[in-house]
Amino acid sequence: MADFKDELSPELIRALGQDLSVAWAAFDRAGFERTAGENLVGLEMKARIQQIAHALCASMPADLDVADEVIRRVLAGGGMQGWASLPVNEYVAVAMLGRPDIGLPLLAALTPRYTAEFAIRHFIEAQYEPTMERLRAWVADPDEHVRRLVSEGTRPRLPWGQRLTRFIADPRPALELLEELVNDESLYVRRSVANHLNDIAKDHPDVVLEAARRWAAKSTRGDYVVRHGLRTLIKRGDPEALSILGFDPEAPIEITGLECSHPSIPIGGETTIAFTLRAAAETKATIDYVVHYQGAHGPKAGKVFKLSVRDLPAGEAVSFVRRHRFAPVATRRIHPGPHLIEVQVNGRVLGKAVVDVYAPAATDPQEH
Structure with a gap:
């Protein structure tokens, strides 16, 4: 499977250079392609985006109003699709940071090509007031991609994006924007709102619970947002979050027959967890297991x-x-030793089992 970074390829650079040279006759295509493609194969994705954006800074018109017109010509011709838009977004965030009057509308024009959720964070940090004013207007934009940019661009802990410490400290300004999007007709937008709410829950669970109670009671499409926005709190067994979603943390439920098919396995091996639940009364249950x-x-x-x-x-x-x-993944190594497994129902641990994981080179205890 190809790495995402390889999407930012020499072919992409050549296509971008071609589009820009057509839109602006003075564009130094050769210089751009040389600078943008230098040692590209040795760079990771973020570094590739930054290098291509740096090459754009050196090659685009010094007059930012003209640069804006050039990019819009390329967009009008169908260029800068997909991955090609990411270094252009970064260029806008660097070159036009002092001109939010043209930089922000340009990001709104670019975001339907892929997403401008990373680039707009530079404007939030450096041009807070004009950016927030623009975001408040965008909640009613006819394009779902622009409305999603409002939510995704202000997420305090956006994966792969710079953290927005001001919203980690105080999420209320961003939450005011989400209030306008929780009932958005687009699931694409509501999914972003749910992810944003889940981000806030990691730092301000009380704020999220208050919003979730209100949205669950009054919103027309907010059930999805509330359900997915509370997922971190549900995994923690937060009783109020469980109650909002209709789960009774005190419901009388018993577990029997909890066992693991292979109580001792090598790293990379698997076990089957099996158990039975019995509720005293009809009960809605969310069932997890914890490793x-x-x-x-x-x-x-x-x-x-x-x-x-x-x-x-x-x-x-x-x-x-x-x-x-018990296999290693990109974000987790598997170390030998006993691994406790818990079955959690409506936030309560009802049963436990232990699986001993050992290094493959060791003698399999099951052979004795």
Whole structure:
């Protein structure tokens, strides 16, 4: 599978140079392609974006109003699609940071090509008041991509994006924007609002719970936003978040027969977790399991995995089975040692089991 960084390729640079040279006859296409493509293969994605943007800074018109016109000509001709828009966004964020009057509308024109959610964060940091004024206007923009930019661009902890410390400290200005988007007709926009709400929950759970209560009671399309926006709090077993979504943290539910098919496995192996739940009365249940991975210096905090959301009938046994592989992934190493597994229902741990994970080179204990 190709790496994302390889999308920012020499071919993309040549196509971008071609489009710009057509839009502006004085564009130094050769110089741009040379600077943008220098040692490209050795650069990661962010560095490639920055290098291409730096080449644009050196090659585009010094008059920013003219530069704005050049980019808009390319857009009108169908250029700067997909990945090609990302270094252009970065160029706008660097070259036009002092001109939010042209830089922000240009990002709104660019964001439907892919997304300007990373570039606009520079304007939020350096040009807060004019940017917020523009964002407040964009919540009613006819283009769903621009409305999504309002939510995604202000997320305090956007993956791969710079953190917005002002909104980590005080999310209320951004939350005011979300209030206008929670009932947006576009699921694309509402999904962003939910992710933004989940970001806020990591620092200000009380703020999120208050908003979620209000949206759940009054919004017309906010059920999706509330459900997905509370997911971190649900995984933590927050009783108020569970109650908002209709889960009773105190519901009498018992677990029986909890076992792992292979209580001792090598790194990379898998075990099957099986158990039965029985509720005393009909109960809506969110069922997770939690794995406490071994770290280099002992067990880590639990990693929650979603298993099911079910209506448990009164007095009836309901069985659950889930395979779990202890294989390394990009964000997690697997260390040998005992790994505690907990079954969590409506935020409460009902049962525990332990799987011993050992290095593949070790003798398999099951052979003895």
